[in-house]
Amino acid sequence: MMGRIWRFGDDVDTDQLAPGRYMRGGIEGLAAHCLEATRPEFAAGVRPGDVIVAGRNFGMGSSREQAAEVLRHLGLAGVVAETFAGIFYRNAINLGLAVLTAPDLSGVVDGASARLEADAGRLVLADRAVALDPIPENLLPLLADGGLVPHLKKRFAGAAP
Amino acid sequence: MPATLAEKIIARASGRGTVTPGEVVTAQVDLAMIHDSGGPRRVEPVLRELGVGLWDPDRVVLISDHFVPGDTEEGAAILDLTRAWAARTGVAFHDGEGICHVVLPERGHLAPGMFVVGGDSHSPTGGAFGAYMFGVGATEMAGVLATGEIWVRVPGTILIEWQGRLGPGVMAKDIMLALCGRLGMDGGQYQAVEYTGPAIAALSMQERMTLSNMAAELGGQTGLIAPDAVTTGFLTDVGGARGPWPDLCTDPDATVLKHHVFDAGALQPQVAAPHSPANAMDVGAAPTDRLDTAYIGACTGAKYEDLAAAARILRGRRLAKGVSLMVAPSSARDQARAAADGTLGVFESVGARILPNACGICAGYGADRLAAGTRCISSTARNFKGRMGDPTAEVWLGSPLTVAASAVAGRITDPREMLEGA
Ligand code: SF4
Numbered sequence: 001m002m003g004r005i006w007r008f009g010d011d012v013d014t015d016q017l018a019p020g021r022y023m024r025g026g027i028e029g030l031a032a033h034c035l036e037a038t039r040p041e042f043a044a045g046v047r048p049g050d051v052i053v054a055g056r057n058f059g060m061g062s063s064r065e066q067a068a069e070v071l072r073h074l075g076l077a078g079v080v081a082e083t084f085a086g087i088f089y090r091n092a093i094n095l096g097l098a099v100l101t102a103p104d105l106s107g108v109v110d111g112a113s114a115r116l117e118a119d120a121g122r123l124v125l126a127d128r129a130v131a132l133d134p135i136p137e138n139l140l141p142l143l144a145d146g147g148l149v150p151h152l153k154k155r156f157a158g159a160a161p
Numbered sequence: 162m163p164a165t166l167a168e169k170i171i172a173r174a175s176g177r178g179t180v181t182p183g184e185v186v187t188a189q190v191d192l193a194m195i196h197d198s199g200g201p202r203r204v205e206p207v208l209r210e211l212g213v214g215l216w217d218p219d220r221v222v223l224i225s226d227h228f229v230p231g232d233t234e235e236g237a238a239i240l241d242l243t244r245a246w247a248a249r250t251g252v253a254f255h256d257g258e259g260i261c262h263v264v265l266p267e268r269g270h271l272a273p274g275m276f277v278v279g280g281d282s283h284s285p286t287g288g289a290f291g292a293y294m295f296g297v298g299a300t301e302m303a304g305v306l307a308t309g310e311i312w313v314r315v316p317g318t319i320l321i322e323w324q325g326r327l328g329p330g331v332m333a334k335d336i337m338l339a340l341c342g343r344l345g346m347d348g349g350q351y352q353a354v355e356y357t358g359p360a361i362a363a364l365s366m367q368e369r370m371t372l373s374n375m376a377a378e379l380g381g382q383t384g385l386i387a388p389d390a391v392t393t394g395f396l397t398d399v400g401g402a403r404g405p406w407p408d409l410c411t412d413p414d415a416t417v418l419k420h421h422v423f424d425a426g427a428l429q430p431q432v433a434a435p436h437s438p439a440n441a442m443d444v445g446a447a448p449t450d451r452l453d454t455a456y457i458g459a460c461t462g463a464k465y466e467d468l469a470a471a472a473r474i475l476r477g478r479r480l481a482k483g484v485s486l487m488v489a490p491s492s493a494r495d496q497a498r499a500a501a502d503g504t505l506g507v508f509e510s511v512g513a514r515i516l517p518n519a520c521g522i523c524a525g526y527g528a529d530r531l532a533a534g535t536r537c538i539s540s541t542a543r544n545f546k547g548r549m550g551d552p553t554a555e556v557w558l559g560s561p562l563t564v565a566a567s568a569v570a571g572r573i574t575d576p577r578e579m580l581e582g583a
Contacts, residue, residue, distance in 0.1 A: 060347055063282060065298055086351020086382060089314070094301055136185035138312060148304050152211050156307070 002126075003049030003077055006042060007110035008035075012054055014061035014088065018070050030070045048075030051116045051123065053108050055081065058099075059088025068092040077116040080105065080123055080132060093139050096147030100132040118143065163412035165318040166385050167353035170293040170409075174276035175313075182317040182352075182418070187310050191275040192220050195306075196261045197239055198227035198524070199280040199299050201246035207303035214250075216309035221252040222270050224261035229519035232528045259492025259518040262286035262374060262460040266395070267494050272402030273388035273409050278305050282377050283460055283542065285354075289366065289373035290396070291388035291409050293353075296377070316352040316382055317418030318411060323360035325426035330577035332470065333368040334462060334540065334560035336360075337375035338431035342441030344421070349381030352418055355411060356386050360425035366395035367466040374461050375542050378438045387411065430575055432538070433558040436546040444563055447573040452481070453535040455568035456549075457561050458489035458516070459523040462540025465495035465504075471540075471565035472499075472507040474579050480511050481571025487529070489516035522549050531556070538567045 016037045018030045025032070035042040052058075052071070058081035059067060068091040071079065078098030082105060092099040098118035108114075108123070108130060115124045121134035135143065145151035162179055164172070172180045174188035195204065200223055208214065215221055225243055228236035247254035255264045262283050265271055273291035278284070280302040287294030297305070305311050323336065340348070354376045361369070369386050376384025386392075387410040396402050411417070432447045434440035457463050457471050468490060480486055488508050490496035496518055499505040508515060516522075522529050523541045531537050531550025537557065539549070544556035557573055566576035 057347070063296075063298060065300065085347070086314070086380075089351075090301070091298070093312075094304075136314075138185055138187060142312075148300060149207060149210065152304055152307060156211050156213050 001049055002113040002115050003047060003051055005108060005110060005112045005114050006039070006046065006050060006052045007108070008038065008052060008054040008058070010055035011057050011060055012038070014059060014064055014067035017059070017067040018064055023066070027066065027069055027073050030066055031073050034070050034074060043074070046074050046076065049077050049115070050075070051077050051114050052079040053081070053105055054079065056083045058084050059092070060085040063087045063091070065091045065095060068095045068097045072097045078118055080116065093142055094148040096143055096145070096150070098135070098143055100135060102130060102132045105130070163415040165353065165411040165415045165417060166291065166355060166387055166409060167293060167316055167318055167383070168415070170274055170276055171313060171315055173274070174293070180315045182315050185312055185314050187312050188276050190220070190278050190305050190309050190311055192222065192270060192277045193279070193302065193305050194222045194224065194261060194265055194277065194284070195280040195302060196223070196227055197225040197229070197243040198526070199302065201243050202239055203299035204303040204306055205246060207300060208307060211307055213307050215252070215306050218250050218252045220309070221250070221306065222255070222265060223247050223252050224255045224264050225257060226260045227520045227524045227526055229257050230517045230527075233526070236526060257493070257518065259494065260460040260520055262370070263464055263491040263495070266290055266370070266401075267399055267492060269396070269399045269401035272396065273392060273404065273406045278302065278311055283374050285376040285381060285384040286370050286374040286460060288376060288384040289369040289386050290392055291386060291406065293383055293385070295382045318353045318355050318415075319349060319381065320411070320417045320420040321354060321356050322358035322420065322422045323356070323425045324358050324422060325424050326360050326363055327425045327428065330562055330580045331428050331430055332560040332562060333364060333371035335428055335431045336425070337372060337378065338433050338438060338441040338558060339428055341375070341378050341433065341438040342431070344379060346378060346437065346439045347380040349376060349379035351380060351382050354379055354381035354384045356384065357411075361386060362389065364391075365466060366391055367464040370464065371461055375438070378542055430560060430563050430577065432563060432573060433544060435544055435555045435557065438543060438558055444559065444573065444575045447557065449572040449574070451536055452484055452538060452567055452572050454531060454537040455484060455486045455564050456522055456537055456539040456541065457564055458487070458521050458539070459541035460491055461542040462561050463489055463491045465498045467540060467561040468495065468499045469504050471561040472504040474562060474565035474569065474576055475511050476507050478511070478569045478579070480568050484568050484571055486511065486513040486568045487516055487522070488513050489521040490518055493518045525549050538564050538573055540564045
């Protein structure tokens with residue numbers, strides 16, 4: 001199944017992703033306003049399997065985990081960017097959101113249909129595939145399990161007699 | 162192979178010969194520090210969901226600071242929960258002894274070369290002791306407490322070198338405000354910031370802690386300073402680890418991401434305008450029309466030496482009319498030292514209010530808050546809108562010297578004018 005590309009520029013910050021003033025509305029409330037400052041149509045238009053493609057320093061700003069959680073909640077297949085802000089990257093992996101970097105995303109346009117193959121490190125477009133930097137191997141189980149807490153649950157359940 | 166200090170510590174903690182920036186490794190945690198706000202009340206539900214206890218209670222330190230003294234109903238309940246958890250788990254617990262980042266080293270918990278995780282954003286403070294210490298959220302901390310390990314992307318090193326020597330009346334805090342202004346709050350790129358150079362080597366341990374503490378404002382994952390005789394001296398005093406640690410340094414030919422060089426001698430006292438530490442400027446450029454509150458507090462700006470610096474200004478002077486001064490010494494130990502040598506008496510003689518050894522107004526969780534429309538100058542690390550009180554309150558950041566001088570002048574002012582002959 002193909003999703004669509006949502007194209008963003010550099011420095012998408014955590015306040016655009018999870019606006020502070022909607023924090024009280026919980027994850028549902030945040031999801032309704034995710035990225036509205038730059039793309040008012042995003043929250044209503046995004047579908048499961050869609051992919052955000054952005055420039056440098058995606059997720060800059062505060063350490064709030066909701067910035068990554070809200071994208072997972074909306075069903076995004078993941079985010080591909082030139083670089084990520086460090087704390088956002090940590091939070092995304094720990095919450096089970098696929099985040100991948102790629103050196104050159106210039107030909108990837110907004111609205112194109114695409115499928116993110118996170119494990120294979122590939123963004124498949126209608127006519128070609130863009131190679132992405134692979135997710136570090138020791139983080140793959142975390143992502144596959146849906147984040148840190150489910151991952152640990154599995155680990156401890158497995159360890160039990 | 163030449164390596165950075167960060168790489169050496171992470172390689173050791175992850176059981177590897179060498180590590181390369183960008184690779185992700187799993188590291189064994191030497192110590193985990195939590196406080197009353199992000200600690201038991203947030204991690205316990207996750208541990209319960211996982212059905213496990215602590216991986217090693219001897220490697221966990223719990224410190225109450227954010228809600229001390231418990232002067233709100235919510236705060237008192239959180240402290241009760243924190244104390245009950247401490248009793249049940251048997252972890253080292255420092256209750257009401259001061260702010261976590263100051264208490265942790267002064268109680269001898271830190272040593273150079275350790276890999277430490279803290280449940281607070283100013284955890285880079287531990288970097289001043291040559292420990293790789295960084296902050297994580299409650300979910301990740303619960304994972305650390307359950308397993309004793311954490312994944313980390315090996316950082317590049319941003320070397321920040323200060324040549325020369327700070328002039329009289331200029332402090333570590335001024336260095337950090339200047340860096341926030343020049344490099345921005347993401348200048349640290351979540352990499353390892355490392356401070357170096359003769360001006361840094363000349364600083365005391367507590368001044369160095371201010372640098373590492375505010376690596377958080379620079380956006381670094383940690384803020385390292387290679388251990389030297391000053392480090393050893395401090396640790397010997399507190400009965401902690403003994404050096405030397407000749408290999409705990411960045412090798413001269415190691416590859417670093419960036420190398421900034423600044424001249425300490427040219428640095429003027431700095432202030433940061435509301436509502437960001439990056440709004441730094443020379444103190445002379447600040448508005449002089451009014452001032453309502455002066456605050457000496459926080460892990461950043463109320464350690465013994467910060468108190469002593471402020472007292473140098475206040476001794477024999479009085480506060481300007483209409484200005485109130487509040488002082489929340491960072492730890493009980495530092496307060497006792499200040500009481501013993503008369504420093505605390507100076508604050509009392511000018512009519513300052515002495516607040517508990519806790520986060521106080523910096524966290525903004527207690528009964529004391531800045532009132533609407535007021536202007537405050539503060540020795541804390543952050544002046545984000547609404548953090549210390551009403552969103553219309555203005556918080557300016559400065560060194561403890563600048564805060565004290567401003568409280569005397571009744572306007573934000575250059576402390577050097579009051580230091581002459583002092
Ligand atoms: S004093 Fe302020 S900056 Fe330091 S730990 Fe407490 S709330 Fe955080």
